[in-house]
Amino acid sequence: MSKPKIAIVVGSTRAARFADVPTQWIAKIAKSHADIDVEIVDLRDWPLPFFDEVASSAWAPSQNEVAQRWQKKVAEFDGFIFTAAEYNHAPTGVLKNAIDYAANEWNKKPAGFVGYGSVGGSRAIEHLRLIAVELQMAPVKSAVHIAWGDYLAVRQGEKKLEDLEHLNQSAAALVNDVAWWAKVLKAARVADAIAGEAQAA
Secondary structure, eight states, X not given: OOOOEEEEEEOOOOTTOSTHHHHHHHHHHHHTOTXXXXXXXXXXXXXXXXXXXXXXXXXXXXXXXXXXXXXXXHHTOXXXXXXXXXXXXXXXXXXXXXXXXXXXXXXXXXXXXXXXXXXXXXXXXXXXXXXXXXXXXXXXXXXXEEOHHHHHHHHTTSOOGGGOHHHHHHHHHHHHHHHHHXXXXXXXXXXXXXXXXXXXX
């Protein structure tokens, strides 16, 4: 069985976003993990409209061409790490919209989070954990919370994320958790598919 493929989803599209900094940092850590392959997925490259389908793609095929391509992209992966900016105690609208534009493609795959904001994006991550459960994902316990003081120090160029050992430790734990669950759940999905084919034969 091939190595699990993990997407690092950039959860903000603003011109002045901070997301590129934690994305590159967590991607470097994840790419050093021998058991997974890693790809950055930037929502700027997926200009999805606000959700305007007749129903979730779990119940009816999406008509929007970008949405169809997005669903195929999500389906490529065995697990996800999302960068999560916190806006008014919640994740960004663009990230929630992208999540809503897929359905079954998220199922039975792990989700991890790198949050940043006044309390390390913890309230945005809490929202995202609940959304992940509804989508039959497996949100992992470990997470990265870049608190306001660290955020400002990095944003102002006083420090780099790799200089902050407490965040490096959190990142390593997050990647390890996502990698473990991705491997286990991929094997289970493959076994389910084989069993389904056998029943259909």
